[in-house]
Amino acid sequence: MAPDHGATTPLGNFMASESLQPSVDDEDEDEVADAMPPVLGEPLTLPNIDSRERALPIRPGDLTRLLMAQPDLTDDEREKLGKLGPLLGAIFHSDFYERLRVLKELYAPLDPDSDYVRLTGHTRARTQESDEEFLAPFEATLERANYRPLDLAIIQQAVAAPNEMGLTYVPNFGQFEHLRIYARGYTQISRVFRSAKTRFRKRTMLLDAYQRLVIALKFREGVDFGPFIRSDVIYLRMFKDVPHVDMEMHLPEQGTKVKMRWIDKAQIASPVVMGLPTLAIKLLGLSLASLGNPMLLAPLMAVPVSAGMNSFFGFHRAKHKHLSSMIRNLYYLTLANNGSVLTRLVDSAEEEEYKETLLAYFFLWRRLNEPDVWTMEKLDSHVEDFLKGLSGVEINFEIADALGKLFRLGLARRDVHGKLHAATVDQALHALDRHWDNTFRYAGPERNR
Numbered sequence: 001m002a003p004d005h006g007a008t009t010p011l012g013n014f015m016a017s018e019s020l021q022p023s024v025d026d027e028d029e030d031e032v033a034d035a036m037p038p039v040l041g042e043p044l045t046l047p048n049i050d051s052r053e054r055a056l057p058i059r060p061g062d063l064t065r066l067l068m069a070q071p072d073l074t075d076d077e078r079e080k081l082g083k084l085g086p087l088l089g090a091i092f093h094s095d096f097y098e099r100l101r102v103l104k105e106l107y108a109p110l111d112p113d114s115d116y117v118r119l120t121g122h123t124r125a126r127t128q129e130s131d132e133e134f135l136a137p138f139e140a141t142l143e144r145a146n147y148r149p150l151d152l153a154i155i156q157q158a159v160a161a162p163n164e165m166g167l168t169y170v171p172n173f174g175q176f177e178h179l180r181i182y183a184r185g186y187t188q189i190s191r192v193f194r195s196a197k198t199r200f201r202k203r204t205m206l207l208d209a210y211q212r213l214v215i216a217l218k219f220r221e222g223v224d225f226g227p228f229i230r231s232d233v234i235y236l237r238m239f240k241d242v243p244h245v246d247m248e249m250h251l252p253e254q255g256t257k258v259k260m261r262w263i264d265k266a267q268i269a270s271p272v273v274m275g276l277p278t279l280a281i282k283l284l285g286l287s288l289a290s291l292g293n294p295m296l297l298a299p300l301m302a303v304p305v306s307a308g309m310n311s312f313f314g315f316h317r318a319k320h321k322h323l324s325s326m327i328r329n330l331y332y333l334t335l336a337n338n339g340s341v342l343t344r345l346v347d348s349a350e351e352e353e354y355k356e357t358l359l360a361y362f363f364l365w366r367r368l369n370e371p372d373v374w375t376m377e378k379l380d381s382h383v384e385d386f387l388k389g390l391s392g393v394e395i396n397f398e399i400a401d402a403l404g405k406l407f408r409l410g411l412a413r414r415d416v417h418g419k420l421h422a423a424t425v426d427q428a429l430h431a432l433d434r435h436w437d438n439t440f441r442y443a444g445p446e447r448n449r
Helices: 026-035 060-068 075-110 130-144 152-160 244-250 262-284 294-333 339-366 376-391 399-409 425-439
Strands: 148-150 168-171 176-193 203-219 235-243 256-259 334-337 412-414 420-422
Touching: 060 075, 060 339, 075 130, 075 339, 075 425, 130 148, 130 176, 130 203, 130 339, 148 152, 152 168, 152 176, 152 244, 176 235, 203 244, 235 244, 235 294, 235 339, 294 334, 334 339, 339 376, 339 399, 339 412, 339 420, 339 425, 376 399, 399 412, 399 425
Parallel strands: none
Antiparallel strands: 148 176, 168 256, 176 203, 203 235, 235 334, 412 420
C-alpha cells in the first residue's frame, strides 16, 4: 500500500453502509477492485493546515552524495565537502543526544513501560508539574522534526465523519486530561470499499492521509478502565499513513464510541413496521378458531422479525469488521510506542536539522563569487525549487531556521543590508572544528596550567 503524494481528498460525504449490503467473496476483491478506477474526492481544505511538506523527503546520506556529485564542483571542493558533511552531522548528533537524554529523564516518571527499580532519594518522582515539564520540550522536539499540532476541532471532525464502512463514531475526549496530536506530511493511500454507488462491488478509493502522526495522551484521574490503563502516565504513539477519516482507529476506544445512525435504525425497524399491515390483513382473513392457534401466527411474524434481526446483526458485523481492520492495520502501521517514540522522534529531528543546514550552506557557498548576493527570500525560493525538482513534492523550506543554524555555527553571516554571505568551505571546516572542540571542552586544573 505505497503512498502517493498528491492533493488531499475529503471523505465527509462518503456514506456507504456496508452493514446492510450484500457480501462479496474475499478472493474476488482484488480482481473487482483492480477492474474499477479509483474514486477521487474534491480537494480537502482543513483550517490551519498547510499541505506543503515541511519535512525534506530525502535521506541525509542520499542528499550528501547528491550535492557532492554536482558537476560544477572541482575534485578539491568535492573532497572538502565530503569532510564537512560528517563533521556537521557529528555536531548535530551531539546536540540531539543531550536533548534525548533530557527527554528520557523527564519522561521516566510518566513512562507506562518502565521496568527500573526506584532508588529512594535518587529516582525522579512524579509531581504536579511533571506533565508540563515533559510536554514542553517534547513539543519543541516535534517542531524541530517538522511536525505540526492538529487542532482538537479537526480531530473531532475526523472522528465524527462516517468511514468507508458507513460507521459513525462519536468523540468522547472528556476522558483525557491531555490529548495532543501532531502530524507531518500529507499523502494519499488506497483502500478497498463497496457501496450502492458501485453496485456493492469492491472498489479502490484514495484517502487523504497524514504520513506521520504522533499522539500524546493521558487519562483523567479517577477514570477506571481496567488493570491495563493508568491515569498517572502519558501514553505516546507514532503511526504512519493515517487516513483523516480513520482517526478513531488511532485513539483509545474509550475516547470514541460507535453511533447508530437513523438510517441504520430505520433499516432495522422497517421490516417489522412494513409487515404489520400485511399481518393485520391476513389475521382478518383467519377464522376465530384459527386465531386461537398461536402456531398459525408464528409464520406470519417470522419474515419481518427475521429481516429486522438480520439488519441489527448486520450493523454489529460491520462494527466488528471495522475493529478487525483496525487491529490488522495498526499491526503494520505502528512505528513506535511510549519511550521508543522519543528515540525515533529525536533521530528524525536530527536528520531534518542536518539536511536544512547542509542545503542552505551549499547553495550560499556555490554562489559565493557571484555579483548578485542572495537574500533570504531568494535562497528560500531556490532551495524549494531544487527540492521540488528532485522529489516532485511542494516543499515549504524552513529558511529562517536554516539560516539561524548557519549563523550559530559560523557558516554564514548577514550584512547590514540584509544580504547573505557564506563562509568558504575552508573557513566552514575550521568553524565546525572549533565548535566541536568547544562542545567537549573541560576547563579543569590540568587544562588551566
